[in-house]
Amino acid sequence: MESKEVFRYIGLIFFSIILILSLITAITATSARVFLNPSIYESAFEKSNAFETLAKSAIPQDSPQNIPSEELKNQGNQLIRNLLSYLKSETQTLNLTIVIQPSLIKSILAERVEKARVCNQNESPYISGKLVCKPSGVPNDVLVNQAFIEGGFSEDKPLIVDLGKMNGDNNAMFQDLRGYISGMQSAKIISWIVVIISLIAIFFLCSTYPSRMRWIGAPLIIAGIFLMGVVQGVAAAIDDALNNPQIAQVLQTVFKEIVKPFQSSMFIFSIISGILGILLFASSFFLKPKTK
Helix, strand or coil, rough: CCHHHHHHHHHHHHHHHHHHHHHHHHHHHHHHHHHHHHHHHHHHHHHHCCCHHHHHHHHCCCCCCCCCCHHHHHHHHHHHHHHHHHHHHCCCEEEEEEEHHHHHHHHHHHHHHCCCCCCCCCCEEEECCCCCECCCCCCCHHHHHHHHHHHEEECCCCCEEHHHCHHHHHHHHHHHHHCCCCCCCHHHHHHHHHHHHHHHHHHHHHCCCHHHHHHHHHHHHHHHHHHHHHHHHHHHHHHHHHHCCCCCHHHHHHHHHHHHHHHHHHHHHHHHHHHHHHHHHHHHHHCCEEEC
C-alpha cells in the first residue's frame, strides 16, 4: 500500500511538472501566432506614420514631384499580406510582386535629376539608359521626361518588380522561416494535447476532489506567475533595446506596436491561468474530501 502511494505521488509530481511546461509552451506558441496577423503590422505602420515618413524622406521637400504615401501604404501592406500568407502555408508560392505606377517612377527620377551633377563638356548624360549627369540649362522637368523615356518606361504601362526573384538568399530564408512556423504550429497543438492529458492523469491519480483541485491549481498558479515574469521581462528588454538615440523614433514605435499584441496575449493568458489556479487551490479547502 505504501509502495502504491509512493508511485502515485511520483506520478502526480511528474504530471504536474509536465502540465506546467506544456502549458507555458502552449500559451507562448498560441500568443506568438499574433505575429502572423497582417493587421498588427498595418496598425503599427499606421500609428507610426511610417509610410508618410518614407514618402517625405525619399523625395526632397522642394522637388516638383512627390511620392504618394497612400500608394506606398497599399503596396507595403499587400507585400506584408502576401509574405504572411506564404509563411502560414496558405499559399504555396511566394508573391512579392509590386506594381510601380509611372507617376511614382517620375517622382524617383525627379529626385535623381535634382541631385545629379552638371555634365562636363561633350559628356553624355545617359549611360545604358541611366542618368549620370544633367546638361546645363535644361529644365528639370524636361530632363525627367527624357530620363523616363531613356529608361524604357511607358505612361500606359506600370513597372512590375518581383522582389522575390531579386535575391535568392532571402527566398531560402523565407522557406526556412516557413518551416519553423509550421513546426511552431505543431508544437502548439501537441502542447495543448499534453496539457489535456496531464489534467486527466492528475484527475485520476488523485483520490479526492480537494486534492485534485490542489494538484491542478498549483501548476496553473506556477505557470501564470512564470508567464507574467516573461511578460515583464520582455517589456523591460524592449525598453532597454530601444532606449537608443541612434534608433529612429518611427522604428521604435513600429517595433513596440508589433510586439504589443504578443505581450497582451501573454498577459491575459497568465492572468487567466493564475486566477483559475488560485480559485481551484483556495476552493479545495472548503470541500470535504469525498472520493470519486
